[in-house]
Amino acid sequence: MHWPQRRSARSSVLVLGALVLLAIAGQGRAGTGPVDGQVADVIELVDAGRFADAQALIDRGLAAHPGPADAEALAFQRERMRRILLDFTLDEAALEAAVRRQVPDLKRSEFERWRRDGLFESMVIDGQSRYFNRAPHNLFRLSEEARARRADPRPFRDSPFELRQHPHHAEVRRQALAEGRPGVAPRRVRVTQSLTVKADAVPAGETVRAWLPYPRAIEGQQEALQLLGTQPATHVLAPDSAPQRTVWLEQPARAGQPIRFSVRYELTVFGQYVDVDPAKVVPVVPTAELAPLLAERAPHVVFTDAMRLFSAQVVGDETNPYLIARRLFDAVDRIPWAGAREYSTITNLGDYALKAGHADCGQQTLLLITLLRLNGIPARWQSGWIFSDAGYDNMHDWGWLYLAPYGWLPMDVTFGRLAGDDPALEHFYLGGFDAYRIAFNDDYGRDFVPAKTHVRSETVDLQRGEAEWDGGNLYFDQWDYDFEWELLPLPAASRT
Numbered sequence: 001m002h003w004p005q006r007r008s009a010r011s012s013v014l015v016l017g018a019l020v021l022l023a024i025a026g027q028g029r030a031g032t033g034p035v036d037g038q039v040a041d042v043i044e045l046v047d048a049g050r051f052a053d054a055q056a057l058i059d060r061g062l063a064a065h066p067g068p069a070d071a072e073a074l075a076f077q078r079e080r081m082r083r084i085l086l087d088f089t090l091d092e093a094a095l096e097a098a099v100r101r102q103v104p105d106l107k108r109s110e111f112e113r114w115r116r117d118g119l120f121e122s123m124v125i126d127g128q129s130r131y132f133n134r135a136p137h138n139l140f141r142l143s144e145e146a147r148a149r150r151a152d153p154r155p156f157r158d159s160p161f162e163l164r165q166h167p168h169h170a171e172v173r174r175q176a177l178a179e180g181r182p183g184v185a186p187r188r189v190r191v192t193q194s195l196t197v198k199a200d201a202v203p204a205g206e207t208v209r210a211w212l213p214y215p216r217a218i219e220g221q222q223e224a225l226q227l228l229g230t231q232p233a234t235h236v237l238a239p240d241s242a243p244q245r246t247v248w249l250e251q252p253a254r255a256g257q258p259i260r261f262s263v264r265y266e267l268t269v270f271g272q273y274v275d276v277d278p279a280k281v282v283p284v285v286p287t288a289e290l291a292p293l294l295a296e297r298a299p300h301v302v303f304t305d306a307m308r309l310f311s312a313q314v315v316g317d318e319t320n321p322y323l324i325a326r327r328l329f330d331a332v333d334r335i336p337w338a339g340a341r342e343y344s345t346i347t348n349l350g351d352y353a354l355k356a357g358h359a360d361c362g363q364q365t366l367l368l369i370t371l372l373r374l375n376g377i378p379a380r381w382q383s384g385w386i387f388s389d390a391g392y393d394n395m396h397d398w399g400w401l402y403l404a405p406y407g408w409l410p411m412d413v414t415f416g417r418l419a420g421d422d423p424a425l426e427h428f429y430l431g432g433f434d435a436y437r438i439a440f441n442d443d444y445g446r447d448f449v450p451a452k453t454h455v456r457s458e459t460v461d462l463q464r465g466e467a468e469w470d471g472g473n474l475y476f477d478q479w480d481y482d483f484e485w486e487l488l489p490l491p492a493a494s495r496t
Contacts, residue, residue: 039073047347049125051081076455080345086477087341088123088130095120098136103149110149118357119143121341134339141338142358160390161434165420169428172271172435183220183270187435188488189387190228194262194481195465197253201478202469204255211246211448211466212263213440214238215384221270222439224491228264235263236450243443244462248450253469261465266488271435272410273428276403281322284378284404293378293402300349300444300460301370310354311371322403324375325411329430332368333416335359342476344459361414362397362461366444368413369399378402379411383461384440387485395463396437 038061045054054077061074090098092115099114100106114120119142121132132138140147141156160166168185175184195210202208217225217240227237236248247263286294296302314331318324338358346352346363353359353367365381372379379401387393398412412429420426444460454473456466464481467474 039070039077042074042077043347046077046081046084049123052126054081072455079455083342083475084123084345085125085130086475087345088125088132090131090133090135092129092131095131095136099139102136102140102151103146104151106149114139114143114146119146121338121356121358132341134341138338138358142336157392159386159392159394159415160388161386161436162415163419165418165422165425165428166434168271168434168436169418169425169432170422172273172432173275173425173428175271176273176432177275181220182272182274184273185271185435186268186490188224188266188268188490189438190264190266190486190488191385191438192262192264192482192484193465194231194260194484195467195479196261196481197259197467197474197479199256199258200253201474202253202259202471204253206253206469206471207250208253208259208467208469208474209248209250209452210261211248211452211462212261213384213462213465214245214247214263214265215267215438215440216240216242216245216442217267218439218442221272223268223270225267226265228266230264231260231262238449242449243446244441244448246448246462246466248448261467267438268490269435269438271433273432274406274409276322276406276409276431278320278322280405281320282404283321283376284402290378290402293380294373294376296370296373299347300366301373302348302351303370303374304351306354307350307370307374311374314371315375321375321377325372325377325401325403326427326430328368328371328375329411329413329427330417332364332371332413335364335367337361337364337414342458343461344455344457349460362444364413365397365399368411372401380442381444382410382439382442383444383463384438385463385483385485386434386437388436389487393483393485395461397461398433398437 038057042054042057042061045057058074058078062071066074096111099111119139120135121138122135123130140150161168172185176182193212195212197208214237215222215225217223230247230249232249232251238245238248249261251259253259284290314327315324318327335353336358337360340360340363343349343362349363350366350370353363359367362383369379369381379399381397381399383397385393386396396414398410398414400408401411402408409431410433412433415429417426418428441462452466452468454468457473457475458464458466464476467479
C-alpha cells in the first residue's frame with residue numbers, strides 16, 4: 001500500500017481542488033441512524049483539523065444513544081483523529097531539523113520557500129500547524145532542487161522493474177506473443193509472512209487474534225498454491241472466494257513476551273502481457289458482472305465535479321477506449337510519488353490523489369480506477385507484495401481494466417511509462433505485469449473471514465496483517481511485521 005519507492009518526480013502535474021465526499025473513511029457505508037447528519041458533520045470537522053469541535057460533536061452524538069452503525073461511525077472518527085496525530089507529529093522546528101540533517105548547509109530562505117510551495121504535507125489541527133512524519137523524506141521525491149542539495153546523493157530504493165525497461169519486460173512480452181496467451185515467464189516463490197505483537201501490548205492471559213494476508217489461486221496469474229504451515233499450527237483459512245483472503249490465528253498473551261504469528265506457503269506467479277490493437281477496441285457493453293465495476297463506490301471512488309473536470313481536460317475529444325485509458329494512465333503517472341499517511345485517516349483516497357500534488361501507489365490506483373469508470377471503462381483493484389531478483393521487496397497496489405474484445409488487462413500506474421529504447425515496452429504496464437508480484441487482494445475494504453470485531457488498522461488494504469483482542473484493535477504501533485521470500489526452481493510440470 002504505502003511504502004513502495006518511487007522514481008524521481010517528473011514535470012508538474014495538473015492538480016485540481018476536489019469536493020470531499022462526506023462518507024465514513026474506509027468503511028464503505030454511511031450511517032443510517034438518527035445521527036447520520038452528525039456523522040457527516042464530524043467527518044468534515046476532522047478533515048478540516050477542528051478536532052476539539054469534532055470531539056464535542058462526537059460526545060453529543062454518543063450521548064443520544066444512536067444505533068450500532070452510527071455509534072461505530074462516531075467512535076471511528078475519534079480513533080481517526082488519534083491516528084492522524086500519530087502521522088503528524090512534527091512541528092516546524094522539528095521539520096526543519098530533519099531537513100537540515102539531509103541538507104547540512106540549508107538556508108532558512110530555502111526552507112521557507114519549500115514550505116510555502118506546499119512541499120511539506122501538513123495539517124492545521126486546532127490552530128497549530130503539524131507536519132507529516134514523512135514530509136522531510138518526501139521533499140526529495142517532490143523537488144528536483146531539494147534532491148540536488150542532499151548531502152547523500154544515493155538513489156532512492158526503487159524496484160528495478162519501475163525505473164526503466166528491463167530484460168524481464170522483454171521476456172514477458174516475447175513469450176506472450178510467441179505462445180498466444182497472457183500468462184507467461186513463471187516464477188516459483190516461497191513466502192513466510194509474520195506479525196509480531198509487542199510484549200505487554202495485551203494483558204497476560206488475554207487471547208490475541210491475528211489475520212495474515214494469504215493469496216487466492218488465480219488461473220494464469222498465480223497458481224499451484226501450497227500452504228506449508230502456520231504458527232500457531234491451528235488456523236482458519238478463508239475460502240478462495242474471499243476478495244481479501246486471510247489466515248486467521250489466535251494465541252494467549254504472556255507477560256513480557258512478544259506474540260508471533262506466521263504463515264508459510266509456495267506458489268507460482270506468471271508475468272502478464274496483452275498486445276492491444278487500439279483499432280480493435282470497442283466500447284464495453286455493460287453486463288451484470290461489469291456494472292459494479294463501472295460505478296461509483298463511496299467513499300474512495302466518487303465522480304466529483306473536480307474529477308469530471310480533470311477527466312475532460314485529459315481525455316479531450318478522444319473516443320477510443322484504449323486511447324482514453326492511455327491518456328488517463330499517463331496523466332495519473334505524472335503525479336509524483338510520495339510516501340503516504342495511513343489510508344484509514346483519509347476520507348477519499350482518489351480525491352486525495354487528485355488534489356494533493358503527490359500520491360502513493362494505492363492513491364494513484366484508486367484515482368485511475370475512478371477516472372476509467374467515469375469514462376465507461378470497467379476497472380478494479382488488486383494489491384499485494386512485489387519483489388525482484390535484485391533483493392528488492394515491498395507492499396504495492398495496482399489494478400485491472402476491461403477492454404472489449406480483450407477482456408481484463410493488468411495496469412500498474414505507479415510503475416507507469418517505462419523509459420528506454422523500445423517503444424513497444426513504453427506502456428508495458430498498461431496491459432502487462434512482471435512475474436514478481438503476489439496478489440493478496442482482489443478488492444479493497446471487504447470483510448474478513450472470519451470477521452474482525454474491531455475496526456481495522458488498515459480499512460482499505462491488507463498487506464501487513466491485522467490484530468486485535470477483546471479490549472480493541474491493535475494498531476500498527478503495537479506490532480511489527482515481516483515478509484520473507486525466496487525464489488525456487490520451477491517444477492517440471494510448470495509451464496515455460
